[in-house]
Amino acid sequence: MASQKFDVVVVGTGPGGYVSAIRAAQLGLSVATVEDDRPGGVCLNWGCIPTKALLRNAEVVHLFEKAADFGITIDKFQADYAAAVKRSRGVADRMAKGVEFLFRKNKITLFPGTGSLKSKNVVEVAGKDGAQTLEAGRAVILGTGSEPKSLPGVTIDEKTVISSNGAVRNEAKPKSIVVIGAGAVGVEFADVYRSYGVEVTLLEALPRIVPIEDEEVSTQLTRSLSRRGIAIKTGVKVSAVKPGGAGVLIETDGGKLEAEQVLMAVGRGARTKGVGLEALGVTLERGFVKVSPTMETSVKGVYAIGDMAGAPLLAHKAMAEGVVAAEAIAGKNPRPVDYGNVPSCTYCRPQIASIGLTEAKAKEGGRELAVGKFPFTANGKAVALGETEGFVKVIADKKTGELLGAHIIGPEATEMIHEFAVGRTLEATLEEMMHTIHAHPTLSEAALEATLAALGQAIHI
Amino acid sequence: MAVTKVVMPKLSEQMESGKIIKWLKKEGERVQSGDILAEVETDKADVEMEAFGSGVLRKILVAAGNKAPVGSLIGVIAEENDDINSVVAQAGAPAPAAESGAAAPRDGKAAGDAKPGMADRPAAVPPQPKSEDPAARKPASSMAPSPVGQRAVASSPREMGGAEMSPQPPQGVPSTGGGGGARVKASPLARKIAAQSGVDLKLIHGSGPGGRIVRRDVEAAATAPAASAAPALRPVAQPAASGPEFEDLALSPMRAAIARRMPLSKAPVPHFYVTSEVAMDRAWELREELNGLEGQPKISVNDFIIRACALTLLNHPGVNASFQGESIRVFHRVHMGIAVALEEGLITPVLRDVHAKSLAQIAVEARDLAERARQRKLRAQELSGATFSISNLGMFDVRDFSAIINPPEGAILAVGSVRRVPVVTDEGLGVGRRMALTISCDHRVMDGAMGARFLQDVKKLLEEPLRLLV
Numbered sequence: 064m065a066s067q068k069f070d071v072v073v074v075g076t077g078p079g080g081y082v083s084a085i086r087a088a089q090l091g092l093s094v095a096t097v098e099d100d101r102p103g104g105v106c107l108n109w110g111c112i113p114t115k116a117l118l119r120n121a122e123v124v125h126l127f128e129k130a131a132d133f134g135i136t137i138d139k140f141q142a143d144y145a146a147a148v149k150r151s152r153g154v155a156d157r158m159a160k161g162v163e164f165l166f167r168k169n170k171i172t173l174f175p176g177t178g179s180l181k182s183k184n185v186v187e188v189a190g191k192d193g194a195q196t197l198e199a200g201r202a203v204i205l206g207t208g209s210e211p212k213s214l215p216g217v218t219i220d221e222k223t224v225i226s227s228n229g230a231v232r233n234e235a236k237p238k239s240i241v242v243i244g245a246g247a248v249g250v251e252f253a254d255v256y257r258s259y260g261v262e263v264t265l266l267e268a269l270p271r272i273v274p275i276e277d278e279e280v281s282t283q284l285t286r287s288l289s290r291r292g293i294a295i296k297t298g299v300k301v302s303a304v305k306p307g308g309a310g311v312l313i314e315t316d317g318g319k320l321e322a323e324q325v326l327m328a329v330g331r332g333a334r335t336k337g338v339g340l341e342a343l344g345v346t347l348e349r350g351f352v353k354v355s356p357t358m359e360t361s362v363k364g365v366y367a368i369g370d371m372a373g374a375p376l377l378a379h380k381a382m383a384e385g386v387v388a389a390e391a392i393a394g395k396n397p398r399p400v401d402y403g404n405v406p407s408c409t410y411c412r413p414q415i416a417s418i419g420l421t422e423a424k425a426k427e428g429g430r431e432l433a434v435g436k437f438p439f440t441a442n443g444k445a446v447a448l449g450e451t452e453g454f455v456k457v458i459a460d461k462k463t464g465e466l467l468g469a470h471i472i473g474p475e476a477t478e479m480i481h482e483f484a485v486g487r488t489l490e491a492t493l494e495e496m497m498h499t500i501h502a503h504p505t506l507s508e509a510a511l512e513a514t515l516a517a518l519g520q521a522i523h524i
Numbered sequence: 525m526a527v528t529k530v531v532m533p534k535l536s537e538q539m540e541s542g543k544i545i546k547w548l549k550k551e552g553e554r555v556q557s558g559d560i561l562a563e564v565e566t567d568k569a570d571v572e573m574e575a576f577g578s579g580v581l582r583k584i585l586v587a588a589g590n591k592a593p594v595g596s597l598i599g600v601i602a603e604e605n606d607d608i609n610s611v612v613a614q615a616g617a618p619a620p621a622a623e624s625g626a627a628a629p630r631d632g633k634a635a636g637d638a639k640p641g642m643a644d645r646p647a648a649v650p651p652q653p654k655s656e657d658p659a660a661r662k663p664a665s666s667m668a669p670s671p672v673g674q675r676a677v678a679s680s681p682r683e684m685g686g687a688e689m690s691p692q693p694p695q696g697v698p699s700t701g702g703g704g705g706a707r708v709k710a711s712p713l714a715r716k717i718a719a720q721s722g723v724d725l726k727l728i729h730g731s732g733p734g735g736r737i738v739r740r741d742v743e744a745a746a747t748a749p750a751a752s753a754a755p756a757l758r759p760v761a762q763p764a765a766s767g768p769e770f771e772d773l774a775l776s777p778m779r780a781a782i783a784r785r786m787p788l789s790k791a792p793v794p795h796f797y798v799t800s801e802v803a804m805d806r807a808w809e810l811r812e813e814l815n816g817l818e819g820q821p822k823i824s825v826n827d828f829i830i831r832a833c834a835l836t837l838l839n840h841p842g843v844n845a846s847f848q849g850e851s852i853r854v855f856h857r858v859h860m861g862i863a864v865a866l867e868e869g870l871i872t873p874v875l876r877d878v879h880a881k882s883l884a885q886i887a888v889e890a891r892d893l894a895e896r897a898r899q900r901k902l903r904a905q906e907l908s909g910a911t912f913s914i915s916n917l918g919m920f921d922v923r924d925f926s927a928i929i930n931p932p933e934g935a936i937l938a939v940g941s942v943r944r945v946p947v948v949t950d951e952g953l954g955v956g957r958r959m960a961l962t963i964s965c966d967h968r969v970m971d972g973a974m975g976a977r978f979l980q981d982v983k984k985l986l987e988e989p990l991r992l993l994v
Contacts, residue, residue: 355856403850462720463713463717464713465713489711489712490711490712490714491713492716
């Protein structure tokens with residue numbers, strides 16, 4: 064069987080893989096991609112995008128519920144969960160087709176099937192119509208992503224014990240669900256289910272929900288979610304999950320729980336099995352592939368990007384890595400990804416977005432801090448919208464004004480974080496942020512006010 | 525055919541301008557890419573400047589003895605029939621401040637040497653220089669003769685514009701090289717840190733997009749010497765028997781650089797030290813045996829240590845690392861800084877990719893580097909980029925000492941003498957050769973155990989020195 068030769072072979076077409084493929088093609092390289100699911104990976108098909116569609120539904124339901132606040136009377140409305148999932152699938156389909164279009168546009172060949180390395184420059188694709196062999200003249204980029212983890216001894220059957228994979232597909236909603244893990248995934252599904260009337264219990268082993276965020280953000284979110292009727296238990300270790308009661312019994316060190324379903328949201332692990340890494344001797348580190356600043360693995364000519372290459376497991380980090388890998392392969396001298404400047408976003412209501420250091424982390428550095436906080440209750444636009452939960456918090460170095468971190472919880476937080484991202488990239492200090500005129504009325508004025516507060520000059524509070 | 529512009533190279537991170545000591549090629553002479561065109565003096569060393577193109581050295585724009593800012597055009601290489609007028613004409617705009625070497629007290633013959641070149645230079649000044657500075661638009665002839673005759677014919681219109689107001693060189697020389705604007709491109713944070721740490725942004729090379737100076741550049745510069753034109757080492761007063769009780773010596777540029785750099789290492793870099801003693805008996809024997817072989821380069825104890833460190837660093841990337849503010853940069857290659865004592869200070873030339881070099885290669889190259897360091901004949905790339913350094917005071921009969929880290933490197937190894945000392949053996953008391961190694965480590969990069977493990981492996985290699993040969 065003859066092998067087909069390309070400059071670059073990309074295994075996995077998630078946000079890391081497809082972006083690296085397009086960038087490599089833009090730089091004049093011939094590119095093959097290999098995908099065992101649909102183009103777009105988890106992000107487009109089963110993760111970021113479809114969940115955002117579901118969360119939008121949750122938000123619409125919320126708006127209907129509070130229509131009376133706006134003087135709009137709705138006698139009775141029906142929120143059909145199956146329709147929400149169908150809509151979400153439609154959104155995902157459309158985005159996946161978009162990736163296929165981009166591949167065609169950039170003359171990238173897609174090989175459906177499971178790709179694995181036979182040698183450092185040969186990828187075998189096991190597809191429906193047999194195997195094919197792809198030879199990479201320059202490099203192989205691996206972006207096989209990650210998959211949901213479970214707790215020891217707990218099997219995810221996607222029926223009673225589901226992962227995000229099942230949650231995003233299931234058209235039937237449970238009457239009650241226990242979400243194990245209060246990171247971004249857990250919190251977002253808790254939001255969706257609760258908006259559709261499901262009885263939700265959110266369990267977290269660490270002392271607070273969204274534990275990677277600033278502590279004040281966790282406190283605010285706990286308050287917001289509790290108010291919406293989500294039961295939150297933190298510092299709880301789950302010892303067993305087994306069938307029983309209404310569906311599943313969850314044993315914890317804080318007592319037993321019972322629900323129709325359990326959503327396992329305890330994190331994701333790299334997909335490194337079956338890719339041929341072991342035979343090649345690619346070095347792993349704590350379960351992830353070890354890479355250089357240009358994303359090259361311990362084996363020359365083999366690159367790894369995205370979730371499999373380590374934390375943070377975020378699509379936009381994968382995309383940035385994909386660009387770096389493609390440019391390095393094309394002989395450019397790309398700027399390595401700045402892992403200290405990757406925004407983190409959670410799309411629950413109120414939304415959470417952050418960049419840089421939390422206040423606790425910044426304190427660990429031993430420097431004197433200037434911290435400013437501004438609540439949305441004092442922001443005109445937020446009041447007009449009727450969405451006043453949350454705040455913007457800015458953490459800076461007191462001496463230099465360096466923006467060490469920004470944390471937003473509130474309406475459109477995920478859109479607002481980027482002024483801090485740009486500021487940090489340009490090495491702006493509090494003063495430049497302060498001198499940047501923010502349009503009135505906008506939610507972003509809260510960012511300006513938080514900056515002013517850090518300088519001790521907030522106007523509107 | 526290709527016209528190659530010869531510009532004043534940036535020979536060190538801090539270099540702002542360089543002085544041409546002499547041209548080794550004459551106008552009209554044929555040069556090959558890689559030929560040494562001229563010798564250039566910087567604050568730290570005299571450096572040979574290579575040609576980056578082949579052809580005929582058609583024009584020398586800055587004569588020997590004269591200074592030129594980094595990035596300014598100092599010569600043109602082209603074929604005989606190439607038209608170089610436009611290139612030469614452009615030289616006026618971006619080439620500021622060709623300050624006469626006569627101003628520097630160190631080189632008395634500079635003024636004489638400079639003359640032939642000077643005659644050509646006015647031709648290089650375009651009548652309408654491309655400059656946004658209105659003062660610079662004035663034709664050169666309107667300039668009043670300045671106190672130093674040569675300055676009147678300086679090739680930079682900006683310099684002349686400035687000279688109207690003041691005889692000082694212009695302050696706005698761009699740091700990024702080549703640009704004609706007076707603006708220094710720097711991030712706001714870089715500006716603040718520079719102001720707080722007393723770093724002159726004009727002397728820094730920016731590593732951000734488009735040569736923008738960013739935080740890490742300032743932080744690096746805060747721990748590096750400035751290219752300030754300090755006067756030469758020269759006694760201000762001659763001490764006599766009945767003379768004053770003390771004298772103040774002006775700092776040589778090198779001493780000034782060391783004086784500036786070292787506290788900026790010692791204060792912000794939390795040093796810790798780990799010392800280990802190495803049995804050098806076998807290495808000593810092996811060295812004597814190797815040096816007895818005919819046709820082999822002479823190998824020093826230091827060469828053994830360089831080789832042992834290079835190999836060990838590959839296995840201890842955490843030690844071959846640099847603190848970068850919010851990250852630690854781990855190097856995959858070993859560039860070894862080798863401290864060389866000079867009469868007026870010290871310099872640390874860099875042996876590149878030393879992990880890939882044999883003992884013999886190290887011996888030859890290290891000796892060559894040290895010799896050229898003493899003659900101040902190092903090339904630009906040999907002066908920076910070390911990932912780890914070694915300082916050996918063994919020749920001064922010291923037992924052990926600790927060295928100051930040369931930022932941004934993460935560690936430095938201080939090597940004492942190989943001493944014959946009583947040692948306890950299985951049979952009782954014997955005599956052995958022992959050498960103390962003390963590693964100074966940046967605690968922000970590594971911890972004590974890392975430094976200790978590294979030393980342990982270096983020690984192992986030196987005590988089983990045949991490993992250094994394979």
